[in-house]
Amino acid sequence: MVWVGSGGDGTCARNREGFKGAATMKIISITSKTSMSGVTLMLGRAVLADLRSSGVDTSDVTTVVGVRTGAAFVMVARDGENFIVVASGANEKVGVEQVRAGVDRRLGRDDVLVSQAEIPLPALVSAVTRADEIGARAVVNLAPFRMVPDELQRFVSAGR
Numbered sequence: 001m002v003w004v005g006s007g008g009d010g011t012c013a014r015n016r017e018g019f020k021g022a023a024t025m026k027i028i029s030i031t032s033k034t035s036m037s038g039v040t041l042m043l044g045r046a047v048l049a050d051l052r053s054s055g056v057d058t059s060d061v062t063t064v065v066g067v068r069t070g071a072a073f074v075m076v077a078r079d080g081e082n083f084i085v086v087a088s089g090a091n092e093k094v095g096v097e098q099v100r101a102g103v104d105r106r107l108g109r110d111d112v113l114v115s116q117a118e119i120p121l122p123a124l125v126s127a128v129t130r131a132d133e134i135g136a137r138a139v140v141n142l143a144p145f146r147m148v149p150d151e152l153q154r155f156v157s158a159g160r
Helices: 008-019 038-053 089-093 096-106 121-134
Strands: 029-031 062-064 071-076 082-087 112-116 137-141
Touching (some): 029 089, 096 121, 112 121, 121 137
Parallel strands (some): 112 137
Antiparallel strands (some): 071 082
C-alpha cells in the first residue's frame, strides 16, 4: 500500500496544534513554480494547501529556484519496523535570517517554538536561541536525528 500526503514530524505537530486552536506558523522552503517538474510543483502546492486548510500561517514559507520540495519516504516492514528516507530538498535552503525574522515577528514570551532537525543546523540554532532570548519556550525534536551542539541539548525533547 502506498499513501502520499504532507506530513513529517514538523507538519504533523503544527497541524495538531492548529486543530487545538493554537496559532501556528511554519517556516520552511519549497520549490518555486518555475524551477522543476510539474510533480515537484504539485507537491509544494499540496503541502501549502494542507497547511493552510489546517489553519497554519504560511506567510514565512519561501520558494527556492532550482531545488525540489523536500520529501520523506517511510517504509514499513511486515513486523511494523519502519525506516525513513529523507530528501530535504528546499528545506536545506532555510536560512538563519529567514527563521530569525519569523521568530521575531511571531513569537512572544507566552509562545512555544517547536522545531525539528529538518532544516540546516545554523538555522535551527538561530531559531531556538532567539526564541529563548525572547522568553518563549523552545523545544527541539531531533527528527531526523543529527548531532547538535551543546547549546541546544537542553531544548531537545526526549521520548514521545
